[in-house]
Amino acid sequence: MSVRYNWAADYRGSATIVYGHTPIPQPEWLNRTINIDTGCVFGGKLTALRYPEKEIVSVPAREIYYAPAKPFQAATSVTSPDGANALTAQQETGINSLVLAYLNRLSDFLFIAARWANKDAGRDEPLWRPGG
Numbered sequence: 001m002s003v004r005y006n007w008a009a010d011y012r013g014s015a016t017i018v019y020g021h022t023p024i025p026q027p028e029w030l031n032r033t034i035n036i037d038t039g040c041v042f043g044g045k046l047t048a049l050r051y052p053e054k055e056i057v058s059v060p061a062r063e064i065y066y067a068p069a070k071p072f073q074a075a076t077s078v079t080s081p082d083g084a085n086a087l088t089a090q091q092e093t094g095i096n097s098l099v100l101a102y103l104n105r106l107s108d109f110l111f112i113a114a115r116w117a118n119k120d121a122g123r124d125e126p127l128w129r130p131g132g
Helices: 086-093 097-120
Strands: 017-019 028-030 033-035 045-049 055-062
Touching: none
Parallel strands: 017 033
Antiparallel strands: 028 033, 045 055
16 A cells, blocks of 8 residues: 655745645645645545635535545544644644654554455445545
8 A cells, every 4th residue: 555755744945835646625734835636536626726825716526536445534634622633733732743644544544444344244335425
């Protein structure tokens, strides 16, 4: 299983970097980087960043163009007791960024383990649909 390194957590450059290929529910700023991949192909949103205004523009997908292997909400959906997402909690409390990487990898592992258990038990895998 391929695992992406969370390079944005360590980025300290002066240039603003806009990137994708790691679908998330909402665009996220982290250390002068922004991930705008909001999973349009999976039925999420198509998102753009207007620059230099730094305004985010999103439109909902018209349909699910490709069924995701798993929901694209990983560590960003983990919440702190006050409801803030894990990245916000990390920024506000200074939690080591490796904790976020661990939560993301744990989420991936649990998802794969559940898929394996379902396959081993001969159960069909339900199709995940955003919001449902």
